[in-house]
Amino acid sequence: MRINFHGAAHTVTGSQHLIEINGSRLLLECGLYQGRRVEAFERNRNFKYDPRSVDAMILSHSHIDHCGNLPNLVKQGYHGPIYMTKPAVELTDVMLRDAGHIQESDAEYLNKKRRARGEPLIEPLYTQRDAEVVSENFVGKDFGEEFEPLPGVKAHFVEAGHILGSAGISLTLTENGRSVRFWFSGDIGRFQLPLLRDPVLPDETDFLLMESTYGDKPHRGPQLAYEEFREVVLRTQERGGKVIIPAFAVGRTQELVYWLNMMMHQDGVKPMPVYVDSPLAVNASDIFKRFSDTFDEETRQFVRENRHPALDFEWLTYIRSVDESKALNERREPMVIISASGMAETGRILHHLKNNIENPKNTICIVSWQAPDTLGRRLADREKQVRIFGEVYDVRAEVSTIGGLSGHAGQDLLMQYALSGSGRKRKVFLVHGEEKPALTLLGKLRDVGVRQVEYPSPHSFSEL
Numbered sequence: 001m002r003i004n005f006h007g008a009a010h011t012v013t014g015s016q017h018l019i020e021i022n023g024s025r026l027l028l029e030c031g032l033y034q035g036r037r038v039e040a041f042e043r044n045r046n047f048k049y050d051p052r053s054v055d056a057m058i059l060s061h062s063h064i065d066h067c068g069n070l071p072n073l074v075k076q077g078y079h080g081p082i083y084m085t086k087p088a089v090e091l092t093d094v095m096l097r098d099a100g101h102i103q104e105s106d107a108e109y110l111n112k113k114r115r116a117r118g119e120p121l122i123e124p125l126y127t128q129r130d131a132e133v134v135s136e137n138f139v140g141k142d143f144g145e146e147f148e149p150l151p152g153v154k155a156h157f158v159e160a161g162h163i164l165g166s167a168g169i170s171l172t173l174t175e176n177g178r179s180v181r182f183w184f185s186g187d188i189g190r191f192q193l194p195l196l197r198d199p200v201l202p203d204e205t206d207f208l209l210m211e212s213t214y215g216d217k218p219h220r221g222p223q224l225a226y227e228e229f230r231e232v233v234l235r236t237q238e239r240g241g242k243v244i245i246p247a248f249a250v251g252r253t254q255e256l257v258y259w260l261n262m263m264m265h266q267d268g269v270k271p272m273p274v275y276v277d278s279p280l281a282v283n284a285s286d287i288f289k290r291f292s293d294t295f296d297e298e299t300r301q302f303v304r305e306n307r308h309p310a311l312d313f314e315w316l317t318y319i320r321s322v323d324e325s326k327a328l329n330e331r332r333e334p335m336v337i338i339s340a341s342g343m344a345e346t347g348r349i350l351h352h353l354k355n356n357i358e359n360p361k362n363t364i365c366i367v368s369w370q371a372p373d374t375l376g377r378r379l380a381d382r383e384k385q386v387r388i389f390g391e392v393y394d395v396r397a398e399v400s401t402i403g404g405l406s407g408h409a410g411q412d413l414l415m416q417y418a419l420s421g422s423g424r425k426r427k428v429f430l431v432h433g434e435e436k437p438a439l440t441l442l443g444k445l446r447d448v449g450v451r452q453v454e455y456p457s458p459h460s461f462s463e464l
Helices: 037-045 070-075 086-116 128-137 223-237 252-266 279-290 297-307 322-328 347-354 375-380 411-421 435-447
Strands: 002-007 018-021 024-028 054-059 082-085 137-139 147-150 151-159 168-173 179-185 207-211 242-246 273-279 315-317 335-339 363-366 385-388 391-394 398-401 426-430 461-463
Touching: 018 168, 024 279, 054 147, 070 086, 070 151, 082 086, 082 151, 082 363, 082 398, 086 179, 086 279, 137 335, 147 223, 179 252, 207 411, 223 252, 223 363, 223 398, 242 347, 252 273, 252 279, 252 297, 252 315, 252 335, 273 322, 297 322, 322 347, 335 347, 347 385, 363 375, 363 385, 375 385, 375 398, 411 435
Parallel strands: 024 054, 054 082, 082 137, 179 207, 207 426, 242 335, 242 363, 273 315, 273 335, 363 398
Antiparallel strands: 002 018, 002 461, 018 024, 147 151, 151 168, 168 179, 385 391
């Protein structure tokens, strides 16, 4: 038996790991590679294996860098089951449909320019219809429920604490009378994140395949981020301004809603309107609410004591129409607006920024890492002027950045994760990390006696 590293090797995106056992193939993840447009299109369209040769697939969670290339996998001939947790079934369906819509919209936008220049038109990587078809293959499982995706493979999910429904995957692999334990981390969350249960650490295992995104640095505690966010809200409220927050639609938006709920009910922030203005965020929040039984004990205690749901309270409105969204820009009273996209590159957040960025009463609150060359990064870097829809705007609003909200484990927890269990591990594979953080983590693990640790190259393999 062996494992092939076809994605998220020496990079963060495009997770794909193919296990070969008993003449069958089990795929872990089928993520979208994200990078330069031409390279990304080629990588995502052309698999290094025949999708028709894959017999079963297991998905750890619903983020696009883990599930976003499923439409191409199915389109190119994969017809087997795709196992995931029950919350992930609903969330992945919503995420893929949205991704299909984005692929079509991007292709349409580019084709307008190409048509005007007389250049050949391009096709979307996949369509919304391609994405819809994928859900027919989904098979939902409870955490801890054992299943057999292939002969000789027993599997179950454990809590990863990264987003709703995210899981680590525990496998027992048996071939020719020999059995090994294999554990895949998925994306490892953090302790004490809002809403989510804490990640479960590996038990006794022979092979550990784990992420290394922040292998070179620890994180501040979430409670410090909460206090910093609360101060931003109070400060802006006292000025009579609006708090405008670009936020990722799945995970970050729901965490912020819960925190605002807590602030206004028990932590001294005067009630004021809160608006979630992103179609995907609204749909994702509906799914979070349907699976509130998976929330952590702290959240459930808050719900019991305050007698209302974590993601619904009297001052909160989920915006569902364009007209409702536009109407927010006519209002002048203090409020909080949470809108996508998280890096302020597309979506309704651009309209809210355009209408509020030049008012010094307001605050633009940055709550996640911002990629270079995005509007979010320019705001986080405190540039005095920015372009929105091609027009130049003076940044007169306060810009505040809140650290410590990452959904990924920092270096300290990654070390704890790799060293947990009885120490039986024969080998640790580090994936889902750029070179600097991954090699830093690799070095620290070797320093404490973990000799068999690798940072596998793209499309390499290892015997198990």
